[in-house]
Amino acid sequence: MKADQYRQMIAGVLGNDLIYFYWKGRVALYALLKAMKVAPGDEVIVPGFTCVVVSNAIKYTGARPVYVDVEKDTMNPAPxxxxxAVTGKTKVVLVQNTFGLSTAVDEISAFARAQNIFTIEDCTHGFGGLFKGKPNGSYCDAAFFSTQWNKPFSTGIGGFASVNNHELIPGLEKVNRDLIHPSLKDRMVLAMLLFSRDHILTDSNYWTLRSLYRFLSRNDLVIGSSQGGELTGTEMPPGYFKSISGVQVKKGIRSLGDFAALLERRKENGGIYTRLLADHxxxxxxxxLHPDHCFLKYPALVKNRDDFEEKARKKKIELGDWFCSPVYPVRNNWELWDLDPAKIPNALYLSEHIVNFPAETQYPEKVVKFAEKFMDEIL
Ligand SMILES: Cc1ncc(COP(=O)(O)O)c(C=O)c1O
Structure with missing residues (x-):
């Protein structure tokens, strides 16, 4: 019942109610790849500026991720x-809403369709945004979304797939039969984390609790965005292929209630940051790109990230470091994920200099004041 309500609320934004829910966004991607029968020997083309869990989902099918470089202005590959990058082995092309930004999704999906290649849109950053006036997720065979802590709306962790190509549905429903249900412990820990975020987290304890959560999740002591092994290897961790829980559904319904106001604030803040940076x-x-864009985070480039972040920390300004690596957040052993950095010079440059201004903040003027003070350090 509740899941239907949640589905209809999402459908109200996406204009599509063929929605399938999962424990995380990456699980939705894996399910879509399996429904597309991606298997060993196949290639999946992805932007060389992504999150390592995307590469992992591809590796878990036995296929090979093939990375293409991005353009600096859109942070996405040109069509x-x-x-x-297409070869006889290409099974899927994956396009991405990087920080919410997307490029030529219509052209790329039409090109791929003509060659019998599937397309998937990674909308984990893009729920609520548009491309050429249509909701992100509208153009490809399927799309997947994340509702993890820092995503457009949050259920703690969580994700879903939306399907545009109806031919995929029987395959996807068959794949979904193997989903495992979240355990009582999974549900209780997640409920506790959500309660802590809503009722215990304050401006004054934020930094301490954030460090504690990061430490605990890195060591697999609480449910984290990633299990330790996902960042060090390409084996599917136990319990990966998990369905959504009632805790997430209830939280999703509550979060979507505030979504319109949050989206508006993100857009406004995006405009404030662009004006500031463009003026300088x-x-x-x-x-x-502004009218369509949903601004999950605002990408800026700085000369020395460590130094800039340290200054921000002292002022209690939360800067993100997404994507400080082309396969964020993994900083080494990229060959494990089949990434050759020599092939993605622009992504490498961006990953060395990127910081993310907070799009959701109620205090953008604090960020503006800070950026103005250290403008010489911004590229
Ligand atoms: C570009 C991108 N794709 C996919 C994901 C995976 O989403 P989830 O954490 O819900 O599995 C992320 C996660 O942060 C991401 O940044």
Whole structure:
């Protein structure tokens, strides 16, 4: 019952009610790849500026991720870069809403369809945003979304797939029969984390509790965004293919109630940051991308990230470091994920210099004041 209500609320934003829920966004991606019958010997083309869990989901099927470089202005690959990477083994092209930004999704999906190649849109950053006036997730065979802590709306952890190509449905429903149910412990720990975030977290204990949560989740002591092994190897961790829980559904319904206001704030803050950076002749998100964009985080580039982050920390400004690696957050052993950094020079440059201004903040003026003070350090 509740799941239906949740589905209809999401459908109200996406204009599509073929929604399938999972424990995390990466699980939705894995299910879609399996429904597309991606298998050993196949290639999946992905932007070389992504999250390692995307590469992992591909590796778990036995297929190989093939990375293409991104353009600096959109932080996504140009369509031609995808086209050049296609081989006889290409089974899927995956496009991404990087920080919410997307490029040529219509062209890329039409090109792939003509070659019998599936397309998936990674909308984990893009729920609520648009591309050419249509909701993100509308153009490809399927899309997947994340509702993890820092995503457009949050259920703690969580995710879902939306399907546009109806031919995929029987396969997806068959794959979903293998989903395992979250255990009582999973549900209780998640409920406790959500309670802590809503009722215990305050401005004054935020930094301490954030460090504690990161430490505990890195060591697999609480449910984290990633289990330790996901960042060090390409074996599927136990309990990975998990369905959604009632805790997440209830939280999703509550979170979506506030979503419109949150989206508005993100858009406004995006405009404030662009004006500031553009006025100073710095790297910024082009104005033409603003009307559609949902601004999950605001990407800025700095000369020395460690130094800039340290200064921000002292001022209690939370800067993100997404994607400080082309396969975020993994900083080494990239060959395990089949990544050759020499092939993605732009992504490498961006990953060395990127910081993320908070899009959700109620105090953008604090960020502006800080950025103005250290403007010389911004590229
Ligand atoms: C680009 C991208 N794709 C996929 C994911 C996976 O989402 P989830 O954490 O819900 O599995 C993330 C996670 O942060 C991401 O940044």
């Amino acid at each position: 031609e870069s995808f086209y050049r 002749g710095k790297y910024h998100v082009g104005w033409k």
